[in-house]
Amino acid sequence: MKKKIILSTFVVGFIGLNVLAFCGFYVAKADTKLFNKSSQIILVRDGNKTTVTMSNDFDGDVKDFAMVVPVPTILQREDIRVSEAALFNKLDDYSGPRLVEYYDQNPCEIRVQEYMDMSVDMAMPTSINMESVKVKRNKELGVTVEATYDVEEYDILILSAKKSAGLKTWLTENGYKIPHSAEEVLEPYIKDNLKFFVVKVDLEKLDEMSGVGNVRKYIDDPSMNSARTLRPLQITYESPKFMLPIRLGMANSNGDQDMIVYAFSKEGRVECTNYRTTKIPTNKNVPLFVRDKFGKFYVDLFDKAHSRENKEAIFLEYAWNVSPQMSGVKCDPCVGPPPIFADFQKAGVNWAINSNNQASGQVFFTRLHVRYSRETHPQDLLFHVTPNKEHFQARYILTNPAQGDLSCDEGQLYCAQLVKNRANELDNLHDLTSWNTSQYKGYVQEYYKKIKDKSIMNKVEQDRGQVVPGFDSDYIDPNKGLKIGILSSVVVLMLLMFFRLRLNSIKRKVA
Amino acid sequence: MQSTESIYQTREKTNLLKSIFNDARHIQIIYLSLFLIYGVSSLSWDITVEKIVVVVGSTLLTQLLWIGITGAKLSSLKSALITSLGLCLILQSGSLLTLGLAGFLAISAKFLLRVKGKHLFNPANFGIIASIVLFQDAWISPGQWGSDTLFLLCLTLMGCIVLHKIGRLETTVVFLGSLFLMEYLRTIVYQGWEMDVLWHKFSSGTLLLFAFFMITDPMTIPNSKKARMIWALILAGATFLLSTRMQIYTAPIWVIFFITPITVLLDKVLPGVKFEWNKSTN
Incomplete structure (x- = not known):
């Protein structure tokens, strides 16, 4: 039976929007419909050491799952681990774009203030069956199986190849069908001395681990075999190359793919060196009704920002010092708990804690959002660590109006101010998302109607009261x-x- | 009467324009300022007015101090302004102290580190390297320019005009030409990538800025044309090796710093007439 290799890339479930992304490719049956969403990657960089954790975004049957990732070195058994999907959820919750809500005080009443936070739920997502390896045939094809490992539920092969044609034939002979478009990128990777990390699921082991082996005898439900439950794989290697090979996964995809990169470093922010890294528009006052449409709001905001950057830039969505010993806040507002020791350990940040279980090193966290396609991103993503420790969040501000009677003089001025602020919020909304804001006239008129003497509109200054707080550093x-x-x-x-010059000139004069 | 006056005024204007365009440094100042405005307004760079004031201020002040000490020409302030603009365009730091020191060290190195009346390092380059290495809180963002074609074309064209004016165009042509050839052979011929991968590598504002406005500083590169071509070839070779073998994407800026001994050697082996800004203006 032949399996069709479907190329996808790091894929991220993005607020109900199905977009796809990964630096490897996934294998599925020819007739299996693949749902490409978006990918999530955790990158940990310490000197020349890189740890990459790849979320599973394959939505088909476990037995059809396979992944091929180009890696710079031949990985050892201890370099490969299985991580937890919950880690991605936690990082996503912690660093996702957020709404912060403020409550205005009634100038005519006693002052009460509260605030509330909301976050965007980012859907989360992240296996091969190797037949017996024929050494002689491998030699003919120029393919070397450098290593084979059983890592929990996964069967892993590290391949090196001399020619893309040989590698392609090897994969085909071993039951995998590669789309034509993938061949052209295999060759450059081989020439760049990259190895191929090939993964599939050991079904028996998986059944054993999950304890569903005997259940399966009585219940034949294919949804029980969904690859979505597979745990993320983590690899570590030493190489000056700090990159994500997006080209391989691009080959079979049409249109844009999304990828969220969660990066950890000792020094500061991680940024892309061959594409522009820029900040997503943030800290804007937006209308109250955005609360109910925040998902769509952020999707449209990202679309617009991405288009404005010629669809090329990489967006910074979060940057913060998350060092365990840091005494300041780790988010403002926090929409999810910041990562702690256990999370660092799971992600591969091994410098955060010393042998005495004490906080030892600085940990800086960066969240990057990449939307790429073949046309706009011909080169793989190259990164570097910078000493930039400036904090950043994608944050949007809601202001709840004061409640109660606003007929006093102060209250009337407040209404006039609110009308101006609300008009500004709608303008911001239009600038950020291109939404047609003329349908929201009522949002501004609501408080205009409460003004008895309309001439006070000219008495209040623009922007008074709408404070945009900075990020704590x-x-x-x-x-x-x-x-x-x-x-x-x-x-x-x-x-x-x-x-000396003076002395010389004095000497000269004397002489 | 009136017409004579207007003719006189027009002549004065033409003379003013001439004197502006006669000194390549003036053109360079205009270009670099335009790039900075473009970066801040269109590319929403992090650099604040505060940071620009600190860099430009510290650089000019240091130059003034050194003029006072050594009695150098007051017109050398123009070079210092170019240095400060170069720093603003390339160097990044969250610390105002680092940025101020970068300008201060850049200019001081110009007066302290000299061989045969010629300063050894390109001042902006020295300031950048010194602050990255010493203070650990400064960096270069090679991707900060994006790859907007129109901007890159403008940058190239403007660079060519300045270089033609100071007679150093061959240095950039040899540097970019040989680097392109090496990358072409590696990326396209050997590795088999598509041509757009190579174009993307070269559509880097940082690389072009290096090539047109830094490596061509007439005061710190060899004096003779032949020596400059050999020098540019060495520079391209080293840049190629550093970026492909060691993944250093800001390679040219490091190479230009460490190539200094070769510059001195080339000046000895292939001597040439030392560049003077005033000469080029007249």
């Missing part, structure tokens, strides 16, 4: 002493030179 310059030291030594040199 705890940055303390560790090299301040060194900087002052260098500054003063160069100044001393300057003075020395000045006096």
Whole structure:
């Protein structure tokens, strides 16, 4: 039986929007319908060491699942682990775009203030059957099986190849059908000395682990075999290459693919070096009704921002110092608990804690949102770690109007201000999402009607009252002493030179 | 009477324009300022007015101090302004102190590190490397320019005009040409990527800015034309190796710093007439 390899890339379930993305490809039966969503990746970079955790976004049957990921080195058994899908959920909840809600005080009544947070639910998502390996045939094809591992429910092969044609034939002979479009990218990867990390699910082991083996004898329900329940795989390698090979997964896809990258580093933000990394528009006051449509709001906001950047830029959605020893807030507002020791460990951040179980190193977290396609992103994504520790969140602000009677003078001025603020909120909404805001006239008129003397509209200034709070930062310059030291030594040199030149000119005059 | 006056005024205007365009530094200042405005307005860079003021201020002030000490020409402030604009365009840091020091060190190095009356390092380059290496809170974002074709074309065209004016066009042509050839052979011929992969590599604002406005600084590159071509070839080779073998995507900026001994050597082996800004203006 032949299996068709469907190419997809890092795929992210994105607010009900089905988009796809991954740096490997998935295998499914020829007739299996694949639902490409979006991918999620955790990248941990420490010097030249990279740990990548790949979420499962394959929506077919477990037995049809296979994944091929180009990797820079031949991975050892200890370099491959199985992680938990819950980790992605946690990071997503923590770092997703958020709404923050403020309540206006009634200027005519006693002041009460509360706030409430909301977050966007990002759907979360992330296996091969190897036949017996014929060494002789492999040699003919130029394919070497560098290693084979059984990692919990997964069967893993590390392949190296000399020619893409050989690799393609090998995969075909071993039961996999590669789409024509994938061949053209296999060759450059082989020439770039990359190895191929090939994964499939060991069905017996999976049944054994899940304890459904005997249930299956009595109930034949295919939905029990959904690959969606598969756990994410994590790999670690040492290489100066800090990249995500998106091209392989692109080959079979039409249109844009989405990928969320959760990156951890010691120094600061992670950014793309060969595409522009830019901030998603943030900290804007938006109308109250956005609360009920936040998912669509953010999808449209992202669409617009992405189009404005010629569909090329990579968007920063979150950046924060999440070091365990950091005393300041780790989000503002928090929509999910910040990652803790256990999460760092699961993600592969092994410097956060020392052998005495004490917080030891700095951990900086970055969330990047990539939407790519063959046309706009011909090159694989290359990253680097920067010392940029500035905090950032995708945050949108709702303001609840004051309640009660607003007929006092202060209250009337408040209404006039609110009318102006609400008009601004609608303008912001239009700028961010291109939504047609003329249908929301009532939103502005609501408080206009409460104004008895309409001429007070001219008495209030624009923007008063709509405060946009900044992001808290705890940055303390560790090299301040060194900087002052260098500054003063160069100044001393300057003075020395000045006096020497003076002395010389005096000497010359005397002579 | 009136017509004579207007002729006189027009002549004065033409003379003013001439004097502006006669000094390549003026054109360079205009271009670099335009790039900075483009970055801040269209590319929403993080650089704030505060940061720009600190960099430009510290650079000009340092230059003034050194003019006071050494008695250099006041017109050298133009070069310092170019240095400060270069720093604003390339160097990033969250710390104002680092940015101020980058400008201060860039100019100071120009006066302190000299061989035969010629400063060793490109000041902006020195400021960038020094602050990245010493302070650990500065960095370069090679992707910050995006790859907007129109902008890149403008950058190239403007670069060519300046280089033609100072007579250093061959350095950039050899550098970009040989780097392109090496990348072509590796990416297209050997690895088999499509042509758009290669184009994307070269449609980098940072690379073009290096090629047109930094490696061509006439004061810190070899004096003779032949030496400059050999120098550009070495620069391209080293950049190619660093970016492909060690994945350093800001390679040219590091190479240009460490190539200094070769510059001195080339100046000795293939001597040429030292560049002077004023000469080019006259």
